[in-house]
Amino acid sequence: DAGITQSPRHKVTETGTPVTLRCHQTENHRYMYWYRQDPGHGLRLIHYSYGVKDTDKGEVSDGYSVSRSKTEDFLLTLESATSSQTSVYFCAISDRGNQPQHFGDGTRLSIL
């Protein structure tokens, strides 16, 4: 299995609080991605990174920011969490952009 660790695995927090999710990889892959998965919507890309300090938006980026200061770490931040951001969040990595992505175990985030 690809060496991808997401933390925390579960989190419950209140509306308006900041939340940071971490994705850590040991594969030295260039590309890292953050998705959310909701019933009826499938996997939707939030942000992705194509190198250290190089990031770009996905289709559902509003309300989220990311940072990548090291190859192995990609952080997703919800500056002020809202109930609509309750979801399961997956991190994925890829060696090259047109190659398959491999997923972490996910973070289940509940915002009350």
Added chain:
Amino acid sequence: QKEVEQNSGPLSVPEGAIASLNCTYSDRGSQSFFWYRQYSGKSPELIMSIYSNGDKEDGRFTAQLNKASQYVSLLIRDSQPSDSATYLCAVNDFGNEKLTFGTGTRLTIIP
């Protein structure tokens, strides 16, 4: 807006039969195609990649790609109860670092 469409299912197949999952995509520039399996409460797991027209076999799994008709399919032979899961189709365009996922087809294998 690039789209990837899958039959939402659920699809029920008797144990030992062939399960057929289909996916169509809207962008003719698409170059790479992937099938993922996702068990309930788990993360997606890559099971097949296909890049050129035709069939690609891996054990009980066969991926079929037809770029002219813009569809990709996954056949599972000798279906087992452990194949019960949601199957996600994903498509990547040439020169694009992103995947577009379908919403998935839930497959149930009936013993």
